[in-house]
Structure formats: C-alpha cells, structure tokens
Amino acid sequence: MTDQETSPAVKSSKKGLVIGIITLLAIVIAAIAGYFAYTNITQQTAINAKELEQFGYQMVASSRSFESTGELGEKQIPSTFDEGKIPPTQKVIRGLLNDKDTLIQNNEALQQEIESLKARIADLEEYKQLNEHFAPNRLADELNEVERRVKAFLIRSSDAERFSTLQIEIMAAASAAEYKAYITRNRLMLSADQKQQVISDYLPAYAFCVGDGVDIAANSPQEERLLATYFRTDDGSILPQALAQDLSSVVAPCQLAIRTRLDNNSTDTSQG
Template sequence: MSTKKNIVLLIAIPVILIALGGGGFVMYNQMQGQHAENLKDLEKFGFTVLPSNTHTESVGELGAKQLPSTFHESKATPTQKVIKGLMDDNEQLIEEQRELRAEIETLKAEIASLENYKSLNEHFAPLSLAEEITAVERQLKKLLLDMPDARRFSNLKVEAMSAAAGHEYKKFIGAKSLILSASEREALVRDYLPEFAFCVGDGIDIAANSPREERLITTFFRQQDSSILPNNLRSDLDTVVKPCQTALYERLSNYDKPI
C-alpha cells in the first residue's frame, strides 16, 4: 500500500511542478510586460513636465547658426565647464563689440557734424588780421600790374608799394575797429589804395639810390622795422612817404562803412 502511494506522489509532484512552472513563466512574462509599459508611461510623464531640450539652436552675432550644447552644466566634466566658460566669455565679448561699434558710428556722425560746422564757420568767419593784410596786398598788386601807369615800376618796387599800402590799411581798420567783409575790403582797396601806392613808388625812386636800397626799403615795409634802414635812407624815405600818408588819411576820413 505504501509503495502505491509513493508511486502516486512521484507521478503527481512532477505534474504539479510542471503546471506551476508553466504558470510561473506566464506570470513572469506578464510582469515584464507591465514593467515596460510602466517605464513608457513614466517617460511620457517626464516629457510633459520638463522641456524636451534645454539647449536649443541660436543665431550668432554674424548670422551663423550655433548648434545646441551637447552637455548639461550640472553633469559637465571640468573640461566641459571650462569650454562653457569660454563660450560665455566669447558671447560677452561679442556683445561688447556690438556696443563699441554703435558708439563708433555715433562718434563718426558727431565728427562729420563738427567738420561741417568748422567748414561753414571758416567760410563765413572773418579772416585773421595777417590773412586779411595778405589778401589786401595780393589784390592791390594785381590791380597795379593791370594798370599801364605801373609799368614804370619794377616788380620789386611793386612789392614795396603793396606792402606799404597793406600797412596803412592795417592801421586804418585798427584805429576804426572795423571788421570788413570780403566785398567791403575789396572796395576799399580799389577806391583808396592805388593812388597811395603810386605815390610811394615815386618816393622810392627818389629815396633809393641803388637796387640794394630798394630791397632794404621793401624789407622795411614788410617788417616795419626801421633798424633795417641806414639813417640817411630812413630819413629820405620818411620825407617822401609822409605826404603820401597825409593824402591817404584825408581821403580815408570820408570813408563810411556800407550798412
């Protein structure tokens, strides 16, 4: 009897084990499938909570496309952190360069405006006194060279005559505190100074006894330094020039500046 029971147990146990084994295998597969589904659901939940990509493409300063960062700062290696720092520094430098270029353009515009103002100011502003006297002498010399009566004078004498007239013009506008426009200056030179210049030229013919003395007289009228002339030549020149000055002053006393 006991032998029959043992045989039954021996037959039943494997059958049960096979049955349990098959069911356990099925249950294991079911658990694995559920676990995979759970992981997918968890991933979907994560994407709905967090942005899909925290590092997006951007456009650089010069218009080139910049690729997104391939690493996250919290997980970066020391080398990657150094690279990230250099990239940040580069972006800051680009921004500073942009600001500097804007400042440079502003300064260029200001410089152009100032240069334009300077040009206009120089065009309409009165000449300096030295420039004005030079302009007077140049105008008078041209007038004299165009006059047939002046042909009896050498170029050196014409230079001396123009320089003497320029000095008298300087004294006159200084005494009257006059500021003349170009047209007013030209009219004064044309109407008053040629007669004086002819008088001085004739006086130089009388006072100077040689080309050397003519050159000394010319230098004197240019520099207004009486020490340049020997005493006898200075005395002779004063004698012949004073009447020319007196006649000029009488005529200039009637001068009225145009309004």
C-alpha cells in the first residue's frame, strides 16, 4: 500500500478525533454555565423572598417629619422611598394609606361641623319657640288668663273687700302687666306650675300694693277707668300728666319690690 492510498484515511481519523474533542468541551462548558446560572437563580430567589418578607417594614419610614394620626390615635409615618424606585404595588398601597388618612381627617372635620350644626339647630329651635310664645296673639291670651286668675283670687280674698270692683280690675290688670314685664325681661317660657307659683306667691302682694296706690292717685271713677285701660294696653298717652305722675310715684315702689323678688327667684331656680 502506498502513502497516497493511506493518507486520506489518516486525515479522516484525525478530523473525527478533533470533532469529538470539541463536542466534549462544548458539553462541559454548557454544564458549567448551567450550574452557575442555576446558582444565580437560586440566590436571586432567596433575595426576592427576603425582600417580600421585609415588604411591610419597608412601608414604614424612619423619619417622623411627616407623621399623621391614625383612627385610633396612633402615629402613622409615611414611607421615605424614592418615588421613582417604588414598585407599582407599593405605590398603590401607599396611595390607599394616604386616602385612609385623608378620609379620617375629613370625617373628624365633618363630625365637628355636625356638632356645630346641632348646637345651631337647638338655638334656632329655642329662638323659634320664644318667638311663638311672645307672638302678640298668644301672649295676649296668656295675659288675659293671668288677669282673670288674679281677679278671681282677689274676689275670694277677704283682704280685698275694701276695694271696689273697678279697683280690683285695675289691680288684676296691673298684675298681668307686671307678669308680662317679668317674662319679657327674662325671655321666659313658664311651665304651668311656674306660672301658678308666680300668680299665687308674687302677684297678690303686688296687686294689693297697687290697689292702695290707686286709691291715692285716682281722684274719680273716670281716672280709675283710665288706669285700668292703661295697665291693659300700656299706652301712657291716655293718662293726664298729673295722673301719670301720681301713678308713677305710688306704683314704682310696688314694682321695685316684686321685681326684686321675682328676679331673685329666677336666679335661685337657675342655680338649682
């Protein structure tokens, strides 16, 4: 066999050997690369798990410069993350927390406004009741009742026998006028019991005081009728000047006495 006949076979054998070696090296390199890739993936997975575990703590900032008060009165501290580096999920959670704080603050403001409105409504209701109570028609009915009850008391009283029927009318009308002055001066809405107390405990003494004064001030039945009209209407223009002066001089001490007693009674009642 010649060299020319064996040379191609040798070359083919060498070529196959080289290819085999290269293939083996490629397999080894691929295995090594796969190992390192697996190691990196495992490490990254562990890091991600650790970050996920610490997620709740990362939402709390270490700075107290932007503290807010939560619903239960505890301090809530916003995150100090760089906004550009916060994951979308964390941004959503932060937004919800901020919305919660805003809602809590708005709710507190609304509660304060509601309480203020309740107080305002109560004041308006009281004001309405007072206005209705002191409306001319209702007040006139109440004064007529007071005058009627005082007059009935005087008629039954043996101490009032010295007064004429017209003088008793003046005394009852003057008592109703003083009752009006009392409730108007103090803006009072008396209950039935309170009204009865004023009529029975305070107005009779005043009525007798006025009766004694009228007996001195009025010089005729005509002047007595003028006085009765005056006490019912509070129209001083119907009185002659001399009669008005005489009436003022005798009634002023009576008014001072009953007003002092009534005002003292109002103070004691409010304190009690």
